[in-house]
Structures are given as C-alpha cells and as structure tokens.
Amino acid sequence: MSARAAWRLESLGFTHVYRYSAGKMDWLASGLPIEGAFASAPCAGDLARRDMPTCVFNERVGVVRSRLPNDWHVCVVLNEQRVVLGLLRESALRGDESAVVEQVMEAGPRTYRPFASPAQLMRYFKKHEERTGALVTTGDGVLVGFVLCEDVERVQRTSESATSV
C-alpha cells in the first residue's frame, strides 16, 4: 500500500518521496511515541518494568541467584544485542546452583510487543495460569521490559472501576 502511495506521489510531481515499508506495526513494536486515540491508553510498553534482572546463557545459576534483587523471581536471558533468548523461572533459580543457565532456562518464551493492551496480557495470564508476568520486546526481539501480573491487574481494576462509574 505504501509503495503504491509513494509511486502515486511521484507521479503527481513530488520529488522527495520515501517509503517506510515496515510501517506502523514496526514503529509501534519499537515502543516509539505515537499520536491518536491509543496514545493515552496504557499499554505493555508503559507497564513494563525496565529494572528486571538479566543474565547470559553461559552463566551459572548460583551466580545469577546471588545478584538477584529480593523482589524479583525471574531473570531474563539475553545475548550481547539484548535479544531475549530465554527466561529463568523461580524454580530454575532455586534449583541446582552449578547448572548453566542455558540448560535450565525456558527457551523461546512468549513475548509481547509494547503496544499490547492490558486486556490482551490479562487474557494470556489467565489462559496460561501465568502468575509472574510477561516479557515485552521490540519486533526484533530486543528486550523492552517485563510486565508483572500485579501491574496489569491494577490497571485493569482501575479501568473497570472507571467504566462502571
């Protein structure tokens, strides 16, 4: 569609026409600012906590556990480009401290883009009985943050109470 629009503009005499072929989905998936009705609605990118612990796949679980903040029960496994490779769940973090992260991580965890709505996240949490939260990444798989279930539930409660007034 944007290709046809760009060609049409050139045919109308415009001399500096570019085409952003990846389009709005690419822009949204990167968590960049938008305008419009959805701009003020909370989304996964807004709710995602950026301070979640991270590790790399060849670390030992004991090393990761030793630096885990008290209030975190998961750790995101990243590569050098900050692309999400896996997730260390609480059970793995409490397990064998000599294990290598790669051996005990949840590989290829489900991720959401920054524009995902709280309702979408809530449906996922309920369907999969997820009690911790969800990863948020760009379309390229780069970590944006981690949305905790409690944060989504809080936003949903606020939204429901506002609707019922």
Next chain:
Amino acid sequence: MPNDIARDEVRRLLDSGALALDVLPASEYEESHLPGALNIPLEIVDAHSTKQLSKDKLIIAYCHDTQ
C-alpha cells in the same frame, strides 16, 4: 523510484522536518499514527488531496506494514 527506508532513517528524517504521510483508512489513523503524520488514505491520494503540500517537501509514506 521511491526509496525504501527503515525506522532509524524515518526517525532521523522526521526530526529534520520530513512529513510522515499515513495512507491508511481514517479510522486506523485516528487510533494511532506517527507523530505529526498527515492522513491521506491511499484511494484518495490525488492532485486535489495533496494540493496543500509543497512538491519538494520530503515525504515518508507508510501504511500498516509491508502490504
């Protein structure tokens, strides 16, 4: 031939004063669009709908994705 550009270049050009042109239907534009974007749905891109634009303005056309 219109050049295809990626996100980082789009950001750079928008910061430099380029115009983002959203060619999606108005309802989708109203939901969300790039900062400062103008909406002219593809089916009405013509001499009349673009008459307010300078011919040498740097324009970045976009839609939903690679459709």
